[in-house]
Amino acid sequence: MSALSSRVDTLAYRKTIGLFATGVTVILAERDGQIHGMTANSVTSVSLEPTLVLVCPSKQANMARYLTTPDAFFTINILSEEQELLSNYFARWRGQDEPPAYRLIPWPSAGNVPRLDGCLGALACQVYRVYEGGDHWIVVGEVLDLYRSEGPHRPLLFFAGEYHQLRRQEPEHVPPSADPYR
Numbered sequence: 001m002s003a004l005s006s007r008v009d010t011l012a013y014r015k016t017i018g019l020f021a022t023g024v025t026v027i028l029a030e031r032d033g034q035i036h037g038m039t040a041n042s043v044t045s046v047s048l049e050p051t052l053v054l055v056c057p058s059k060q061a062n063m064a065r066y067l068t069t070p071d072a073f074f075t076i077n078i079l080s081e082e083q084e085l086l087s088n089y090f091a092r093w094r095g096q097d098e099p100p101a102y103r104l105i106p107w108p109s110a111g112n113v114p115r116l117d118g119c120l121g122a123l124a125c126q127v128y129r130v131y132e133g134g135d136h137w138i139v140v141g142e143v144l145d146l147y148r149s150e151g152p153h154r155p156l157l158f159f160a161g162e163y164h165q166l167r168r169q170e171p172e173h174v175p176p177s178a179d180p181y182r
C-alpha cells in the first residue's frame, strides 16, 4: 500500500480527466449463479498478442470481488446511444432504481456470463492479471471471443460528466488511414 497522498485536488482531477471522452460499457460477471453488472468507462485495449484489455473497478465496488477472482470470466458490453438508461441503472444512479427492459444473451465462450442484448459489440474475457491501482484495481482480461452487431454503430459517449452522441467530423487535412496505428 502506498502512503502517498494526492498532490492535486481530486475533484479538479476528475473534471480534467473527464475531458477525455470515452465510450460507455457495462461489465457483466458471475458468482454463485448471480450475474452482476457495473457501468464502466475505464476500459482500455492493452495488447494484440495475446489479446488483452483492461478495466479498473473501484476497490469499493461490488464488482471488485468478481473481477479479482482468479480466472473469472466477464464480458465487456459496449453501449449504444439508445442504452443511456441501462448505463444509469448499472451505475446505480439515483432515479434509475427500476431496471429498464434488457435481455441477457447466453455466451458459452464467457463461461456462465452472458452478453447484453442491443450493444454495439462485446468482448468475452477471462481475468489474466490483477494489479494494484491506488483505490482501484487494474484488471487485465484475456479476450476469448468477440461479438459485433451489424450496425449502424451509434455509440453512447461520456464526456465532462454527461452523455453525448457521436457526430461525424469530415476530415479537414489528412485523410484517415484504414489503420490509425500505422
Ligand SMILES: Cc1cc2nc3c(=O)[nH]c(=O)nc-3n(C[C@H](O)[C@H](O)[C@H](O)COP(=O)(O)O)c2cc1C
Pocket: 024, 037, 038, 039, 040, 041, 042, 043, 056, 057, 058, 060, 061, 062, 063, 064, 087, 088, 090, 091, 092, 158
Ligand atoms: C459513465 C460511467 C462510467 C463509470 N466507470 C467506472 C469505472 O470504470 N470503474 C468503476 O469502478 N466505476 C465506474 N462507474 C461507477 C460505477 O458504475 C458505480 O459506482 C456502480 O454503482 C458500481 O456498482 P457495484 O458497486 O454494485 O459493482 C462509472 C459510472 C458511469 C456512469
